[in-house]
Amino acid sequence: MTEQAPSSSQVKVKRDIGRLIAHGLASKLTFDQACMRAALFNEIYLHGTIDEIVISNISTADLWVRPGYAQPQLQDAPGARKKTGRSRELDFFIIPAADRTGRSLAMEVKWTPSRHCSWGNVVFDLYRLKLIAMSEATTDCMLVLSGPRDGVTKLRDRVRAESQKRAIDRVCEPGLVLRSTGSKTGSGGHCASR
Template sequence: MQRKDIGKRLADGISAKLEFDYICERGRSFNEYHLHGVMNEIISALISSVDFLSRPGYAHEALARDVDTTAGRKREVDFYIQAHNPSLTDVCIEAKWAGSSHCSWDRVLLDICRLALVNKHSPSTECLFVLSGPTKEVDAVLKSLERNMPRRNMRGRSGSILQRPVESEKTYKNIYRLRDWGGRFAGNEFVQKGLPKKKDGRPNIPVKINTQLVRTSGTRTAKWQTIVWRILNN
């Protein structure tokens, strides 16, 4: 995709629109559905319909089952921006509304794993994870991830799978090995059931996931916050 700043645009645009809608007394309608509507507006404004097709709720082939492909609902990503021109880049996005019952730490982990599998299947695809909502709830989600997952990455230092917001523009690539988690990951049935199966019937668990903070909107004192990370499988 030519718009390399789509992650930054989403982070800034979503929080600005939430603030606007809140001022207009629409706060009671805030949920994941509302978030997806805001994202759809921003994405539609950023891309050309001549070059791209935005496909919400897209069943990506990287998430298809290798075993029993006809059974059950196909696994979907929230947004898939498909390029008509092979010289342009596809974009895959998963998003969560902090504070929703659908935004537990294991559901966030599942989204990250799915994006990593999409990137493994198509390394040129820009894969983004978006976390948005009330600042306190966003912080609670990140704390829940840190509490439930080992805080050590491949660089040998303590760190969560997702880098926390920073005041400066400095970010780093955080390589996290899920296989090193061992039995605790193996015992998480929810995440495993949400992943596609290999030909031997076992869940397709990414060996390692590379995450990088793309953009965080506002400050910790802001009412709303949106954070975007890039997810890679290398």
């Protein structure tokens, strides 16, 4: 018996894509660490693995995956003094294909051992995701934190502590969902989704 696709052109990303990314990413990093490839780990390495997981779990006829997507809401307002350099980009933006309608998914990715993964940059990404969620009612947002468990736990604890002082709770409503996987010295995958 074969499963038939819905007759409408309404499409959506799997509800459990965050769980699939967290488990798949942690498993892949643990495997690669066992194969002595830990020196290769960085945010770009994570992008390749996440791209594989997402592409394997969506219909590419219904949804398009846009890595490094220059989201219009993140750019300077028309008439404002333009910033120089590259456009502001999301790590991933998954959108319905041209002839489809449905929910989109904006995703930012951080590798905790990176110098780029500072507290300020994580907060900046959370606010960028919140801006997108507020401006596009049909877009869900996800922050993926990955790295050695100690680094991710420390960052997660700081998010929780700072959320008492700032509006971060409103960024992460209905709650920050973090899953802990990986070894103490190895790689862990954590996904936060709205």
